[in-house]
Amino acid sequence: MKEDLRAFTTLLWAAQFSVLGLQLPDPNSTESNTTCSTQPCVLRSSICIAGVSSLQCGVGLQCCMECNNTCQATDSWFRSHRDNFCVGIGGSCQQESNYCAGSYEAGMCGGPAPRKCCTPKGTFSVPLPHFVVQTILLVVIILTNSLVIMVTILDKELHTVPNIGISSLALADLLLAIAWFIIQLLVFRHSTSLTGIDRNLRHIQDLAFVFEMSVILHILCITIDRYIAMVHPLYHYKVFNYNTFSTWKVVALCVSVWAAAAFLAYTRRFSREWTYCYMSVVMNMMRTILPLMMTAMLNIIIFITIRNKTLRRVTMEAQVSTTLDNPSNNPSKHNMFSRNWKAFKTISLILISIMLSYVPLSLITMVSVCGAMPGLYERMSNYIVLLKFLNSITNPTIYMLTTRQFKQSVKTYLGQDRLSLQPADRNTNHDSEEVGQRQISLSSASLFPSL
Numbered sequence: 444m445k446e447d448l449r450a451f452t453t454l455l456w457a458a459q460f461s462v463l464g465l466q467l468p469d470p471n472s473t474e475s476n477t478t479c480s481t482q483p484c485v486l487r488s489s490i491c492i493a494g495v496s497s498l499q500c501g502v503g504l505q506c507c508m509e510c511n512n513t514c515q516a517t518d519s520w521f522r523s524h525r526d527n528f529c530v531g532i533g534g535s536c537q538q539e540s541n542y543c544a545g546s547y548e549a550g551m552c553g554g555p556a557p558r559k560c561c562t563p564k565g566t567f568s569v570p571l572p573h574f575v576v577q578t579i580l581l582v583v584i585i586l587t588n589s590l591v592i593m594v595t596i597l598d599k600e601l602h603t604v605p606n607i608g609i610s611s612l613a614l615a616d617l618l619l620a621i622a623w624f625i626i627q628l629l630v631f632r633h634s635t636s637l638t639g640i641d642r643n644l645r646h647i648q649d650l651a652f653v654f655e656m657s658v659i660l661h662i663l664c665i666t667i668d669r670y671i672a673m674v675h676p677l678y679h680y681k682v683f684n685y686n687t688f689s690t691w692k693v694v695a696l697c698v699s700v701w702a703a704a705a706f707l708a709y710t711r712r713f714s715r716e717w718t719y720c721y722m723s724v725v726m727n728m729m730r731t732i733l734p735l736m737m738t739a740m741l742n743i744i745i746f747i748t749i750r751n752k753t754l755r756r757v758t759m760e761a762q763v764s765t766t767l768d769n770p771s772n773n774p775s776k777h778n779m780f781s782r783n784w785k786a787f788k789t790i791s792l793i794l795i796s797i798m799l800s801y802v803p804l805s806l807i808t809m810v811s812v813c814g815a816m817p818g819l820y821e822r823m824s825n826y827i828v829l830l831k832f833l834n835s836i837t838n839p840t841i842y843m844l845t846t847r848q849f850k851q852s853v854k855t856y857l858g859q860d861r862l863s864l865q866p867a868d869r870n871t872n873h874d875s876e877e878v879g880q881r882q883i884s885l886s887s888a889s890l891f892p893s894l
Contacts, residue, residue: 479506492518494538525553525718529560531811532820536560546639553718569631573825580832584620588613591839598852604683604693605668609842611697612661616835619654623828657704663734670741673748720813727805742790800834
């Protein structure tokens with residue numbers, strides 16, 4: 444009778460374990476015959492601060508490793524000072540030998556490497572409306588950025604310093620969108636993080652960070668080129684148009700930008716920025732905030748330069764009109780307002796796009812690491828991915844698709860004029876002086892195509 448009752452109890456525990464996803468210890472193993480003598484046995488659902496010992500208890504129980512007062516104080520300090528990000532996303536920092544109903548995430552908890560963040564199922568998820576919008580935006584991103592890359596490769600007249608840099612930016616935008624879409628697709632299907640699906644999938648997220656960093660650095664480099672072209676046009680023309688800066692040098696510069704982006708992106712692996720507040724602030728400021736602030740300041744200087752040049756041009760036109768005694772036909776004031784307004788709209792679109800795409804995530808990350816903000820990171824992450832997708836459409840539109848030269852190249856290679864107008868014939872109707880004027884103004888025309 445006692446044996447039947449014991450067998451029934453064992454079957455009952457096995458049924459409960461199957462519901463929890465746990466396995467019964469093997470009665471034939473040597474470890475199962477070892478009793479837990481140093482610590483009291485606790486339920487498998489309990490958390491052992493120092494981890495679970497290999498010593499076995501009865502069915503449904505586990506043996507915790509010894510944790511004295513110092514061990515408990517250390518764990519308490521980590522929970523108060525290093526576990527904010529894990530707590531903020533609804534997780535719990537514990538030794539990975541403990542049972543976790545969701546998945547373990549590395550790098551989000553303080554202490555030794557085995558101490559990881561146990562995130563519950565559904566912490567990372569993508570709602571269906573978000574996924575549908577992201578799919579539509581991905582198609583647009585592939586079409587626009589692929590068009591920029593293809594036309595720039597085919598048309599030799601587009602093989603200039605700014606245009607090659609913009610093509611490299613288009614490649615970064617394209618790869619960034621594809622990487623993030625793969626991440627969102629996997630999260631949408633499994634409702635968990637990438638490492639919760641497969642630890643090797645973390646490399647996709649690393650690549651997404653590389654592409655994101657590459658976009659930020661490319662935008663900064665392109666803005667610096669525009670700044671030099673607008674503020675110091677003669678110096679820019681001398682450096683980039685007298686065959687002193689060959690195409691291969693531009694390609695080497697783009698490769699250097701990609702290398703720098705890869706290094707800065709992979710610093711997330713060893714910087715401990717997900718647990719140390721000051722490291723989170725330093726790394727996010729260095730990788731995102733400072734480059735974007737420099738981009739913003741340079742764009743503001745470019746706008747002021749355009750406004751001042753327009754004002755001087757309008758003043759000269761007014762003087763000429765007054766000299767000719769024909770002030771009634773002088774549209775100078777209207778032209779000045781129109782040009783300044785177009786420049787203001789273009790620069791505002793650039794700043795709003797890049798700021799909304801990258802600054803909020805950095806700020807949310809810093810706030811979440813420095814102080815637990817439950818639910819903030821996962822609630823905003825899907826909206827921030829949408830903004831990244833929109834920025835990957837905005838970049839090729841602003842920098843390339845709306846320029847006159849690029850439109851002409853599209854008509855030449857993809858339109859009806861392909862047979863009647865060949866690239867080699869474009870220079871036949873221009874003398875050398877006009878070509879030189881077009882080249883020296885190429886940098887400003889690419890940034891402000893409507894001016």
